[in-house]
Amino acid sequence: MRNRYDMQLHLLDTQLTHMGELCETAIAKVTQALKEGNTEQAKIVIKEDEEIDQIEKDIERLCLKLLLQQQPVARDLRRISAALKMITDMERIGDQTSDIAEIIISSKWEKMDENLDKLTAMATGVSKMVRNSVTAYVEKDLELARTVMNDDDEIDDYFDEIRDQIIQLIREGDGRDGRKLFDFIMVTKYLERIGDHATNIAEWVEFAITGVHKDSAVMH
Amino acid sequence: MRNRYDMQLHLLDTQLTHMGELCETAIAKVTQALKEGNTEQAKIVIKEDEEIDQIEKDIERLCLKLLLQQQPVARDLRRISAALKMITDMERIGDQTSDIAEIIISSKWEKMDENLDKLTAMATGVSKMVRNSVTAYVEKDLELARTVMNDDDEIDDYFDEIRDQIIQLIREGDGRDGRKLFDFIMVTKYLERIGDHATNIAEWVEFAITGVHKDSAVMH
Numbered sequence: 001m002r003n004r005y006d007m008q009l010h011l012l013d014t015q016l017t018h019m020g021e022l023c024e025t026a027i028a029k030v031t032q033a034l035k036e037g038n039t040e041q042a043k044i045v046i047k048e049d050e051e052i053d054q055i056e057k058d059i060e061r062l063c064l065k066l067l068l069q070q071q072p073v074a075r076d077l078r079r080i081s082a083a084l085k086m087i088t089d090m091e092r093i094g095d096q097t098s099d100i101a102e103i104i105i106s107s108k109w110e111k112m113d114e115n116l117d118k119l120t121a122m123a124t125g126v127s128k129m130v131r132n133s134v135t136a137y138v139e140k141d142l143e144l145a146r147t148v149m150n151d152d153d154e155i156d157d158y159f160d161e162i163r164d165q166i167i168q169l170i171r172e173g174d175g176r177d178g179r180k181l182f183d184f185i186m187v188t189k190y191l192e193r194i195g196d197h198a199t200n201i202a203e204w205v206e207f208a209i210t211g212v213h214k215d216s217a218v219m220h
Numbered sequence: 221m222r223n224r225y226d227m228q229l230h231l232l233d234t235q236l237t238h239m240g241e242l243c244e245t246a247i248a249k250v251t252q253a254l255k256e257g258n259t260e261q262a263k264i265v266i267k268e269d270e271e272i273d274q275i276e277k278d279i280e281r282l283c284l285k286l287l288l289q290q291q292p293v294a295r296d297l298r299r300i301s302a303a304l305k306m307i308t309d310m311e312r313i314g315d316q317t318s319d320i321a322e323i324i325i326s327s328k329w330e331k332m333d334e335n336l337d338k339l340t341a342m343a344t345g346v347s348k349m350v351r352n353s354v355t356a357y358v359e360k361d362l363e364l365a366r367t368v369m370n371d372d373d374e375i376d377d378y379f380d381e382i383r384d385q386i387i388q389l390i391r392e393g394d395g396r397d398g399r400k401l402f403d404f405i406m407v408t409k410y411l412e413r414i415g416d417h418a419t420n421i422a423e424w425v426e427f428a429i430t431g432v433h434k435d436s437a438v439m440h
Contacts, residue, residue: 053308060277088273095312099413160399167398170390178387179380182405189406193319 005070012062012083013138019055019090020134024127026052026097027194031123033104034187037111042101052094056087075208079137082208086137089197089204093130096190096197103183110180115162119184122158122191125151129198136205145209148202155195162188225290232282232303233358239275239310240354244347246272246317247414251343253324254407257331262321272314276307295428302428306357309417309424313350316410316417323403330400335382339404342378342411345371349418356425365429368422375415382408 026045033041063084066072072080103109129148136144166181174181207213246265253261283304286292292300323329349368356364386401394401427433 057280092315095315163399163402167390167402170387171393171398173391178391179383182383182387185402186406186409 005066008062008066008070009076009079012059012066012080015055015059015062016083016086016134017138019052019059019087020130022048022052022055023090023093023097023130026094027123027127027130030097030100030104031120033101034109034111034119034123035116037104037109039105042104045101046098046105049094049098052091056091059087060084078211079208082137082204085204086134086201089200090130093194093197096194100187100190103187106183109183109187110176112166112176112181112184115165115184118158118162119188119191122155122162122188122195125155125158126191126194126198129155129195130201133198133201133205136202137208140209142206142209145202145205149199152195152199155192159188159192225286228282228286228290229296229299232279232286232300235275235279235282236303236306236354237358239272239279239307240350242268242272242275243310243313243317243350246314247343247347247350250317250320250324251340253321254329254331254339254343255336257324257329259325262324265321266318266325269314269318272311276311279307280304298431299428302357302424305424306354306421309420310350313414313417316414320407320410323407326403329403330396332386332396332401332404335385335404338378338382339408339411342375342382342408342415345375345378346411346414346418349375349415350421353418353421353425356422357428360429362426362429365422365425369419372415372419375412379408379412 026048029041029048030045032038033045063080066080067077070076129151132144132151133148135141136148163185166185169176170178170181203214246268249261249268250265252258253265283300286300287297290296349371352364352371353368355361356368383405386405389396390398390401423434
C-alpha cells in the first residue's frame with residue numbers, strides 16, 4: 001500500500017512537471033508568433049491550450065484520489081493541497097497565452113520594434129519563473145521558490161516601463177494607430193499576469209514546505 | 221432507467237442555470253465595486269469565484285457520468301457536449317470578473333465619471349447576454365441564442381468607443397494619470413471579453429439545437 005502511495009506521489013510530480021513544460025512551450029510559441037505576427041502559430045497556441053486544460057483535470061483527479069484513499073497528513077497533505085492550487089494557476093497561464101494569441105489573430109497586431117526586446121525579455125522571464133516554480137515544488141527547494149517571487153518584481157517593472165513608454169508615445173502624437181499601441185500594452189499586461197500566476201505557484205510551494213501561506217485570502 | 225436519465229438531464233439544466241446566475245451576480249457585484257471604488261466588495265468577488273470554479277467541476281462530472289453511463293445519441297449527445305463547452309466559457313467569465321476585481325484592489329482604480337455610464341451599460345449588457353445564452357440553452361431557443369450573438373456587436377462598439385476616447389484623452393494631454401486611464405481601458409477590455417464568452421456559449425447552444433457549430437477551430 002505504502003509503495004503504491006509513493007508511486008502516486010511520484011506520478012504527481014511527473015505530471016506537474018509535464019504541465020509546467022506545456023505552459024513553457026505555450027509561452028515560447030506565442031512569443032514566436034508575436035515576433036513574426038504569425039496567426040497560424042497563434043491558432044496552434046489556442047488549440048494546444050486544450051491539452052493544458054486536460055492535464056489540469058488529470059492532476060486534479062489524482063490529487064483527489066490521493067486525498068480520499070490515502071488520507072495523508074502533515075507534509076504530504078500540504079504537498080497535495082498545494083498541487084491542487086498550483087494547477088489552477090497553471091491553467092490560467094495557459095488561458096493568458098491564449099488571450100495573447102487571440103490578439104495576434106484579431107489581426108490588429110503590429111509589433112513595435114523599439115519594444116520588442118523588452119517584450120521578449122519579459123516572455124523569457126515569466127517562462128523561467130514558471131519552470132523554477134514547478135522545479136521548486138518537485139525538489140522541495142524553498143530558496144528557488146523565493147527566487148521566483150523576487151523575479152516577479154522585474155517583470156512588473158518591465159510592464160510599467162512599456163506601458164508608460166507607450167502612453168508617452170500616444171501623448172507625443174506618435175503616428176501609429178492608437179489601437180495597435182494599446183494592443184501592445186495588452187500583450188504586455190497578459191505577460192505580467194503570467195508572472196503573477198508563477199508567483200502564486202511559488203507561494204504554494206512555500207506553503208507545502210513551511211506550512212505557512214503568505215496571503216491565502218486574495219489567492220484564487 | 222429512462223426516468224433517472226431524464227432527471228439527470230433536468231439536473232444539468234438546473235445546475236447550468238445556477239452557474240449562469242453566479243456569473244451574473246459576480247458581474248453585478250464587480251460593477252458595484254467599480255462604481256464605489258470598493259475594494260472590500262472586490263475581494264468578495266474574487267473569493268466567490270471559487271464557487272464558480274466548483275460548480276464547473278460538478279457540472280463536468282455530471283456530464284461525463286451522463287455520457288459514459290447513458291451513451292446518449294443525436295440531440296441529447298449534442299446537448300451534453302455543448303454543456304461541457306459552455307461551462308468552460310462560464311468559468312472564464314468568472315475569471316474575468318476576478319481580473320476586474322484585482323484592478324480595483326491594486327488601488328490604482330479611479331473611476332472616470334464621463335465614461336461610467338457607458339461602462340455600466342456594458343456591464344448590464346454582458347450580464348444580460350450571459351443570462352440569455354443560458355436561458356436559450358435550457359429553453360432550446362435558437363432565436364434567443366442568435367440575439368446574444370448580435371448583442372455582442374454593441375458591446376464591441378462600446379469597447380472601441382471607450383478605448384478610442386481614452387486614447388484621445390491621453391493624446392490631448394489630459395491631466396489624469398495615464399496609468400489610471402489605462403486601467404479603465406483594461407476593465408472595459410475584460411467586460412468585452414465577457415461578451416465574447418457569452419457569444420461562445422450562444423454558439424454552443426446553436427450547435428446543441430442545429431448540430432452545426434460556427435467555428436469550432438478557434439473555440440476554446
